Amino acid sequence: MAKDKILFYRNPQFSKCPSCKSIGTLHRSRARNMWEQIVRKTSFIKTYRCKECGWRGFRSTLIFTKKSLKTIIVYIVLMALTAYLAQYFILHYAMN
Ligand SMILES: [Zn+2]
Structure with a gap:
């Protein structure tokens, strides 16, 4: 759509x-x-x-559409969160 x-x-x-x-x-x-x-x-x-x-x-x-700008922000936040969590898990499990 x-x-x-x-x-x-x-x-x-x-x-x-x-x-x-x-x-x-x-x-x-x-x-x-x-x-x-x-x-x-x-x-x-x-x-x-x-x-x-x-x-x-x-x-x-x-x-960019106005709506898409919001979508992009959401994507960036999700990506940052995923990257942060991935890093956390990697560090947490690799060190133990
Ligand atoms: Zn002209």
Whole structure:
């Protein structure tokens, strides 16, 4: 079901330009510096440029839903708890 989806993949090339609001004018832009290269390689944020108005900036290719953010927090808490318990048991049983 769609409401259970955590992440939505979105191609910014088909979304609105934040500056001139035209649709379908964004295209991938080359990274200009180290910082942009790092961001591009390590995240789902890419550099885009608008053909119409020349706007240039970062757009995310993934969007989180409000509901999904809660789900992610729950997952993180559960993972941390599991990791903590696993560590506890490993230490407890390995040492005795
Ligand atoms: Zn534009």
